[in-house]
Amino acid sequence: MNVLILMVPMAIGVSFVFVVAFVWAARNGQFDDLETPSHRILYDEIDLKKGTQP
Amino acid sequence: MSEPPRISLETHCRHCQEPIPSDRLAMHDAFCCAGCQSVYTLLHAAGLGDYYHIQASVPSLRKPQAAPDRAQDYSFLDDPELTPVQTSADGLRCLDFYVEGVHCAACVWLIEKLPDILPDVASARLQLGEATASVILKQNGSFAKVAAMLQSFGYTPHAIKSKAEAENFRRKENHTHLIRIGVAAFSAGNLMILSVALYSGLTGDLARYFHWLSLVLVLPALTYSAWPFYRSAWANIRQRHMSIDIPIAVSLLIGLFAGMWHVTTGQETYYDSLSTLVFLLLLSRYALARVQQHVVGQSAFLEFYQNAVVHVIEGNQVIDRPLHSLAQGMHLEVRPNERIPVDGILIQGESAVDQSILSGEAYPVQIAPGSEVWCGTLNQNGTVVVEARQVGEDTRIARILQQTRSNLLSRTRLVSTTDRLSRRFVAIVLTAAVLILILVGQQDMNAAFARALALVIISCPCALALTTPLIMTLSLKKAYRKGYLIKDTSAIERLPQLRTLLFDKTGTLTEGRFEVLTATGLTPEVAAAVGALESYSDHPVARTLVAYLETQETLLWPRVEEFHALNTGGVQGWIHGHLWTVLPDHRDAAQEGAPVTALQVLCQGEPVAHFTLGDRIRPEMKATLAALKAQGFTLGLVSGDQQAACLAVAREVGIPDDQVFWRHTPEQKAARIREFKAPAMIGDGVNDMIALAAADLGISVQGGVEDNLRAADIHLSGGGVRHLPGLLQHAHITMVTIRFSLGFSLCYNLLAITASGLGYVTPLFAAILMPISSLTVLAIALYGGKRL
Numbered sequence: 102m103n104v105l106i107l108m109v110p111m112a113i114g115v116s117f118v119f120v121v122a123f124v125w126a127a128r129n130g131q132f133d134d135l136e137t138p139s140h141r142i143l144y145d146e147i148d149l150k151k152g153t154q155p
Numbered sequence: 156m157s158e159p160p161r162i163s164l165e166t167h168c169r170h171c172q173e174p175i176p177s178d179r180l181a182m183h184d185a186f187c188c189a190g191c192q193s194v195y196t197l198l199h200a201a202g203l204g205d206y207y208h209i210q211a212s213v214p215s216l217r218k219p220q221a222a223p224d225r226a227q228d229y230s231f232l233d234d235p236e237l238t239p240v241q242t243s244a245d246g247l248r249c250l251d252f253y254v255e256g257v258h259c260a261a262c263v264w265l266i267e268k269l270p271d272i273l274p275d276v277a278s279a280r281l282q283l284g285e286a287t288a289s290v291i292l293k294q295n296g297s298f299a300k301v302a303a304m305l306q307s308f309g310y311t312p313h314a315i316k317s318k319a320e321a322e323n324f325r326r327k328e329n330h331t332h333l334i335r336i337g338v339a340a341f342s343a344g345n346l347m348i349l350s351v352a353l354y355s356g357l358t359g360d361l362a363r364y365f366h367w368l369s370l371v372l373v374l375p376a377l378t379y380s381a382w383p384f385y386r387s388a389w390a391n392i393r394q395r396h397m398s399i400d401i402p403i404a405v406s407l408l409i410g411l412f413a414g415m416w417h418v419t420t421g422q423e424t425y426y427d428s429l430s431t432l433v434f435l436l437l438l439s440r441y442a443l444a445r446v447q448q449h450v451v452g453q454s455a456f457l458e459f460y461q462n463a464v465v466h467v468i469e470g471n472q473v474i475d476r477p478l479h480s481l482a483q484g485m486h487l488e489v490r491p492n493e494r495i496p497v498d499g500i501l502i503q504g505e506s507a508v509d510q511s512i513l514s515g516e517a518y519p520v521q522i523a524p525g526s527e528v529w530c531g532t533l534n535q536n537g538t539v540v541v542e543a544r545q546v547g548e549d550t551r552i553a554r555i556l557q558q559t560r561s562n563l564l565s566r567t568r569l570v571s572t573t574d575r576l577s578r579r580f581v582a583i584v585l586t587a588a589v590l591i592l593i594l595v596g597q598q599d600m601n602a603a604f605a606r607a608l609a610l611v612i613i614s615c616p617c618a619l620a621l622t623t624p625l626i627m628t629l630s631l632k633k634a635y636r637k638g639y640l641i642k643d644t645s646a647i648e649r650l651p652q653l654r655t656l657l658f659d660k661t662g663t664l665t666e667g668r669f670e671v672l673t674a675t676g677l678t679p680e681v682a683a684a685v686g687a688l689e690s691y692s693d694h695p696v697a698r699t700l701v702a703y704l705e706t707q708e709t710l711l712w713p714r715v716e717e718f719h720a721l722n723t724g725g726v727q728g729w730i731h732g733h734l735w736t737v738l739p740d741h742r743d744a745a746q747e748g749a750p751v752t753a754l755q756v757l758c759q760g761e762p763v764a765h766f767t768l769g770d771r772i773r774p775e776m777k778a779t780l781a782a783l784k785a786q787g788f789t790l791g792l793v794s795g796d797q798q799a800a801c802l803a804v805a806r807e808v809g810i811p812d813d814q815v816f817w818r819h820t821p822e823q824k825a826a827r828i829r830e831f832k833a834p835a836m837i838g839d840g841v842n843d844m845i846a847l848a849a850a851d852l853g854i855s856v857q858g859g860v861e862d863n864l865r866a867a868d869i870h871l872s873g874g875g876v877r878h879l880p881g882l883l884q885h886a887h888i889t890m891v892t893i894r895f896s897l898g899f900s901l902c903y904n905l906l907a908i909t910a911s912g913l914g915y916v917t918p919l920f921a922a923i924l925m926p927i928s929s930l931t932v933l934a935i936a937l938y939g940g941k942r943l
Contacts, residue, residue, distance in 0.1 A: 106361075113372070116344065120341045123337040124334050124337065127333040128334075132329075133329070
């Protein structure tokens with residue numbers, strides 16, 4: 102079981118990487134607008150020139 | 156792709172989906188007004204007919220706004236002095252708009268298609284939640300064109316200072332809050348894994364190692380993440396104001412330091428429970444803050460430049476100047492459809508002014524040289540010259556805004572239900588802890604301390620602090636979808652306490668527009684003749700009539716010969732060899748001063764048609780007010796309008812005569828409201844602002860959201876007063892759900908106090924019980940939210 106002494110810090114280290122990634126994403130405003138992109142993706146493709154859905 | 160318009164019995168407008176007025180419905184019109192029809196035609200002509208398909212395929216938040224009545228002049232947007240715009244890295248100009256009326260995926264699509272419609276636009280991005288669009292122009296592009304295009308789509312664009320400081324600050328705060336949540340989640344998650352090992356009986360060196368690791372892991376959660384609780388608790392203590400944050404901060408700190416002592420002595424800690432608690436609390440508060448910003452954000456940061464140009468007369472020249480350059484004694488030219496920018500005296504010209512912003516009267520007032528005019532009122536038909544007497548902050552309207560602000564500040568702050576409960580709760584917990592120390596301490600001081608510690612930590616008002624934000628979040632979100640914009644949660648708490656509902660007349664119970672109410676004998680021939688005659692006149696009645704007739708089927712006016720205006724106020728002229736006369740109808744003497752103007756049409760001296768014009772009462776008002784009366788509310792009407800007009804409307808909708816108050820200035824309205832018990836004011840516009848702020852609760856129903864939420868607590872969009880019973884019901888359910896879950900959490904806490912007093916609470920017990928209570932509260936909140 103002594104391997105835990107090594108494994109636990111490694112696990113914490115991995116989760117720390119995720120925290121850093123999260124902090125980066127939050128600072129970059131990835132969570133600022135959670136609403137519009139979900140709508141935008143649906144109708145991105147409709148081409149105005151043809152006036153129809155491809 | 157666009158379907159041919161169906162000839163069927165459509166009862167709702169094809170553009171805005173509002174019910175079509177009966178007179179238009181009778182003519183098989185598929186639109187509620189000419190504005191909506193032109194938006195519909197425009198969208199199809201631009202190949203944007205897909206808007207309606209997209210809109211139909213997504214559950215929309217709110218319906219599209221009805222199209223505006225008149226186009227606004229946006230040329231000031233292209234003047235760099237009046238509208239400072241930002242310049243992007245590659246030298247392109249960009250400007251942010253707050254776009255009133257965006258509501259669904261179709262709007263996102265439509266607005267982001269701007270570059271395809273206007274070649275000058277480099278890009279357009281919409282943030283649906285905040286209703287802001289960032290528009291970037293190519294060289295030589297015009298923001299005025301963009302704004303005009305947005306307006307012709309049926310939205311109301313307001314230019315806002317891009318990246319305003321307040322907005323930036325708010326965004327940073329949101330980021331920090333999110334990071335705090337993330338850090339707390341990191342701590343809580345890792346601590347749980349370690350705790351599982353400890354609870355299942357880990358001993359020896361490895362246990363000691365895990366204990367020390369727990370201490371390291373809990374530190375970020377209990378220091379960085381929990382910082383807002385400490386800060387707010389400290390602020391509240393200094394202001395001697397009780398809030399839920401104080402017991403939270405105390406529990407967290409006691410837990411942290413007791414835990415440290417336990418770590419050094421090899422005992423168990425409550426760290427997993429504490430960090431989970433911090434995580435959950437932060438999360439629920441973040442959700443609530445986001446929903447509130449949704450609503451408040453629309454009102455708080457708007458600094459737009461409406462009507463920012465004034466025409467100053469200097470010598471023989473008329474020079475356009477920015478609004479802030481005005482001074483007393485200046486002579487200003489005010490053109491039709493512009494707002495008068497100062498308080499002053501008319502020195503040249505004649506016109507009619509719509510003073511409804513100050514008086515609430517729908518009927519335009521005639522002004523001639525010597526008349527007093529007020530800042531903010533709308534000049535209607537003539538170009539006039541005004542001498543400025545008061546400008547800027549000294550104008551009547553500015554003083555009203557000032558008074559509104561001070562009224563709002565002086566309103567006693569409502570202590571929220573949670574804070575009131577937590578005050579008693581803290582007293583109970585502290586008494587219980589002291590009792591345990593005394594009673595158990597006589598036998599075993601160590602056990603007594605452990606039990607008291609368990610009590611303080613486990614009874615930390617977890618459920619209490621989670622409940623209200625969660626339910627309020629759901630409630631505000633649902634309210635937003637239904638079209639009720641609620642400024643803050645205290646408004647929901649105040650709603651069920653109301654006893655009196657006072658209504659404004661113009662624009663609230665009525666449409667607030669002068670329009671044709673009835674038309675009899677209207678054949679196409681008559682319509683054409685009357686339209687042709689009246690189009691020669693500038694009088695507001697004539698303009699209303701022409702606007703109405705233009706929406707009828709006849710669009711070509713015949714030629715009028717020998718037109719002349721009669722002394723009696725009528726008009727006369729020859730059309731196709733017949734003498735046509737339009738006369739005011741004074742037969743009904745009892746109607747004098749009443750809100751209705753009658754007109755008679757004569758052909759060769761024979762009466763052929765009859766019109767009545769007035770301010771129409773909104774649909775369903777009678778039923779709505781009857782429903783409110785049945786719920787036990789005292790109803791009243793407070794208006795700036797004349798006695799006869801007020802009484803007529805009050806009788807029509809069922810407000811008793813002794814609760815009708817007429818000819819009240821904005822200041823008098825506020826004084827009148829204070830005479831009532833637990834009053835709410837339902838009104839609109841600037842003339843009601845002081846009253847809205849003076850009442851226990853202000854509800855606005857018409858006009859721009861951002862203007863109204865400055866004074867009102869709630870804005871009802873769309874249906875206006877019709878939403879009122881729904882709003883009251885909504886608040887009622889919200890409060891019942893909150894009370895129920897608070898009751899539950901109190902019971903739970905009493906149980907916990909008993910258990911810890913008897914020594915049953917171990918860290919393991921706490922680790923199981925705390926999430927269970929949180930989950931239960933969550934379930935109650937979700938169930939309550941479903942019923943909303």
